[in-house]
Amino acid sequence: MSSQPFRFRVTHTSGHARRGVMSTPHGEVDTPAFMPVGTQGAVKGATHRDLESLGVQMLLSNTYHLFLRPGDDLIARQGGLHRFIGWKRPILTDSGGYQVFSLSARRTIDELGVRFQSHLDGSSHLLTPEKATDIQAQLGSDIAMVLDECLAYPATIDAARQSMERTLRWARRARERMCQLREHPVDGVRVMNERQAQFGIVQGGVFPELREASALGTVANGFEGYAIGGLSVGEATDIMYEIVERTSAFLPADRPRYLMGAGTPGDLVEAVSKGIDMFDCVLPTRNARNGQLFTSDGRINIKNRRYAEDARPPDPQCDCYTCLNYSRAYLRHLFLAGEINAASLNTLHNLHFYLDTLRRIRDAIAFQRFESFRLAFHQRSSRQASGARGAPEHEDS
RNA sequence: GGCGAGGUAGCGAAGCGGUCAAACGCAGCAGACUGUAAAUCUGUCGCCCUAGCGGCUUCGAAGGUUCGAGUCCUUCCCUCGCCA
Numbered sequence: 001m002s003s004q005p006f007r008f009r010v011t012h013t014s015g016h017a018r019r020g021v022m023s024t025p026h027g028e029v030d031t032p033a034f035m036p037v038g039t040q041g042a043v044k045g046a047t048h049r050d051l052e053s054l055g056v057q058m059l060l061s062n063t064y065h066l067f068l069r070p071g072d073d074l075i076a077r078q079g080g081l082h083r084f085i086g087w088k089r090p091i092l093t094d095s096g097g098y099q100v101f102s103l104s105a106r107r108t109i110d111e112l113g114v115r116f117q118s119h120l121d122g123s124s125h126l127l128t129p130e131k132a133t134d135i136q137a138q139l140g141s142d143i144a145m146v147l148d149e150c151l152a153y154p155a156t157i158d159a160a161r162q163s164m165e166r167t168l169r170w171a172r173r174a175r176e177r178m179c180q181l182r183e184h185p186v187d188g189v190r191v192m193n194e195r196q197a198q199f200g201i202v203q204g205g206v207f208p209e210l211r212e213a214s215a216l217g218t219v220a221n222g223f224e225g226y227a228i229g230g231l232s233v234g235e236a237t238d239i240m241y242e243i244v245e246r247t248s249a250f251l252p253a254d255r256p257r258y259l260m261g262a263g264t265p266g267d268l269v270e271a272v273s274k275g276i277d278m279f280d281c282v283l284p285t286r287n288a289r290n291g292q293l294f295t296s297d298g299r300i301n302i303k304n305r306r307y308a309e310d311a312r313p314p315d316p317q318c319d320c321y322t323c324l325n326y327s328r329a330y331l332r333h334l335f336l337a338g339e340i341n342a343a344s345l346n347t348l349h350n351l352h353f354y355l356d357t358l359r360r361i362r363d364a365i366a367f368q369r370f371e372s373f374r375l376a377f378h379q380r381s382s383r384q385a386s387g388a389r390g391a392p393e394h395e396d397s
Numbered sequence: 398g399g400c401g402a403g404g405u406a407g408c409g410a411a412g413c414g415g416u417c418a419a420a421c422g423c424a425g426c427a428g429a430c431u432g433u434a435a436a437u438c439u440g441u442c443g444c445c446c447u448a449g450c451g452g453c454u455u456c457g458a459a460g461g462u463u464c465g466a467g468u469c470c471u472u473c474c475c476u477c478g479c480c481a
Contacts, residue, residue: 044433
């Protein structure tokens with residue numbers, strides 16, 4: 001570990017879109033970047049070797065899940081998360097804030113923090129802003145997220161305000177804890193990455209005025225980067241885009257902006273146009289395991305009968321390992337037969353598609369052509385939506 | 398040849414007189430999935446349509462009993478066990 005400090009610098013802009021480089025203790029990340037989700041220290045269906053060959057520069061992992069199993073103490077004893085899982089490049093850890101949303105039936109929340117009833121064995125665990133910070137210190141990720149409350153949609157403006165304000169108070173506590181950890185040893189906490197950065201998270205539901213207040217309040221803590229949370233939780237796409245735009249505007253230009261949990265390829269393009277630098281999303285990996293492939297001609301469901309004798313690769317324009325070697329017919333067969341290779345080959349392809357989309361985005365920004373890239377991308381999407389996607393067996397273009 | 402068990406939708410399997418076109422599982426067909434309790438979940442799954450507590454034809458075959466039969470009776474056909 002070179003113990004390089006965290007740094008971010010924008011190298012190109014094209015409209016509001018930015019291209020840049022984020023330096024972390026475990027290496028550099030070109031932005032806009034996409035981080036595959038490896039909740040439990042593994043990206044489902046892909047080995048680290050796969051990820052490296054795809055050009056993945058940063059992984060996302062999860063505080064709540066690793067805390068419950070195998071435990072952050074164990075991981076610290078194993079030398080930290082990077083060494084434990086055998087991944088040498090940067091890692092960002094989410095705080096457990098998303099589990100406040102996804103496991104809402106199993107938790108209670110108050111000013112102190114979130115009490116979870118473990119989904120593994122039912123045991124009770126209190127996750128506070130300080131605790132989430134400590135756990136991530138022991139994991140030694142390159143970027144730690146503050147504990148926030150990912151609010152469910154829809155929510156009233158009053159509920160959204162209360163939730164947002166609490167998240168703001170939690171952010172201050174998490175920041176104070178982080179400063180404490182950086183300055184001197186704290187009892188029982190092993191800091192596995194001296195240069196760990198910490199990102200704040202903006203909340204506020206779908207209300208622009210709350211988002212603004214949240215952004216300003218979060219920025220006041222002086223985090224190394226800022227995330228927009230609480231989106232793509234069920235709201236309409238255009239609302240999400242509007243909130244991203246109106247939140248991004250209040251985040252400092254010299255810090256990375258991270259849109260948490262998004263999204264579809266189209267969401268990424270749109271968010272980049274509003275100044276977003278980082279993404280993570282389970283769609284490419286989860287949908288791969290469920291038989292849905294992202295291609296330059298739209299999404300295809302590989303289990304559909306229409307692909308039974310389709311000898312073409314999933315995406316004729318793709319040069320990933322899967323597309324270079326296998327047909328839709330074979331991948332369909334593997335999926336229906338329940339072969340585990342179906343999951344990994346599909347995952348490989350989807351991740352390649354995402355990574356490649358981000359590469360093209362970065363190139364377009366570097367060449368000052370992002371806006372035309374974006375228009376072409378959406379034109380293609382609307383063409384798919386109007387039907388081209390329905391009859392792939394006849395399109396030979 | 399004797400005794401016994403059984404034949405139900407593509408397959409397996411419930412049902413034992415009345416909302417049974419028939420539970421359930423699998424297979425099939427389609428859909429969803431956005432900081433992962435997800436290799437998960439949902440719908441559909443005899444035929445027809447104006448898609449409805451709609452019409453039609455079903456539960457090995459043929460007769461019969463009954464207001465009413467997948468369910469009871471008779472005969473036949475066929476499977477599978479055990480004994481000759």
